[in-house]
Amino acid sequence: MLVQQISVFLENKSGRLAEVTKTLAENNIDICALSIADTTDFGILRLIVNKPKEAEAALSKNEFTVSCTDVIAIAVEDKPGGLARALEVLQNNSISIEYMYAFVGKFGNEAFVIIRAENPEAALETIKSCDIKIVPSDKIYCK
Template sequence: MLVQQISVFLENKSGRLAEVTRTLASNNIDICALSIADTTDFGILRLIVNKPQDAEKALSDNGFTVSCTDVIAIAVEDKPGGLAFVLEILQDNAISIEYMYAFVGKTGNEAFVILRVENPEDALRTLTNCDIKIIPSEKIYCNVK
């Protein structure tokens, strides 16, 4: 139940983000979620797309430094405290989060959260045992349609 995330290393210069999105669009790849973290010189663009393997190849073929990483997608109730409840479960089970980002799903009153943790299998087991809704990749990849 892991989701594949595309990570792209970008020089921090004008037009690079547009090049990524043009490359994906020209290969009929839909962006479902994204996050970017930057410094003065470079940034890391993290993407959930509908066709991760195709995206990795297209971006690599166009000269981008790209990798594919397994992440976990969960649904949390889109209300105050929805995310805090899940984070407390992870904290109580000594599961550290490397990074996360969220987006609102189109299936009701839920926010989808992408989590990157050191040991995703342990985190999946813990979250499942606590009745946290794990979103399978096919639902995340198709969420934008």
């Protein structure tokens, strides 16, 4: 039930993000969601793509520093308080979140949230036991 996320280390240099997206496009890899965290000198691009292993290989071949990480995808109601309920469950069960990001728009009344937890397996078990909807990878990876 874990989803694979691609993380790409990028220097803060003009054109680097365009190079990543071009490499993915040339390999027929579709971006489903992304997040960028940056500092003055570099950034980390996190991607959910339809073919994570192929993306990792293509980006590595093009000399990007890339890794594949397990994350959890959940669905929350796309309304005030939808995310708060899920986060409260994690907090009450001492699950630490390293980072997260969300995307909405094509899922009806749900928003999908990507969570990187300190202990993904424990987080997954907690989520399963607390009636939070886990979204399997085949629903997250765009078709």
